[in-house]
């Protein structure tokens with residue numbers, strides 16, 4: 001993960017143009033805030049950005065892909081049930097907020113709020129070692145926001161299983177919370193509205209060959 005060159009993934013870094021002073025909100029925009037546009041009636045709304053996903057490989061044990069995010073795009077808070085996850089920023093800067101559960105799941109209602117601990121709230125840069133999330137620690141739930149245009153190589157082991165509700169992806173939102181310990185939040189499962197659009201892009205890099213009982217190798 002750490003040593004794989006961008007050229008083998010067919011990924012080229014994107015350089016952002018400098019923010020223009022007459023760009024809406026440019027002067028007020030912080031690294032992590034979102035791009036906005038305006039409706040004709042003047043109401044402010046979020047503009048959906050397009051995230052490109054380049055699918056490298058998937059088998060029963062793992063999936064590997066690259067998310068390419070334009071500046072300001074975000075992947076909302078989501079979980080990785082029972083998975084190990086490696087994430088490496090290939091270029092650019094990406095803000096990550098990550099949580100682990102702080103208490104057992106309440107029985108019965110899957111929408112019941114549940115307390116979680118904030119374990120990461122930082123910007124990941126290209127050149128850093130991949131971040132490791134495990135099934136119950138390291139930030140098993142995370143949200144990404146592109147502080148600049150960036151790409152992240154994402155390895156999931158095992159992959160999501162959309163046919164199994166216990167192994168599919170769930171999104172969460174933070175609830176207003178006054179009674180918790182510092183560093184904890186209340187999270188509730190939800191369906192995100194108006195999230196940035198993820199489209200499948202063409203993968204032009206090397207492919208992974210698999211052999212029974214052998215390590216996976218990149219083939220040129």
Ligand SMILES: [Fe+2]
Pocket residue numbers: 078079080142
């Ligand atoms: Fe993720």
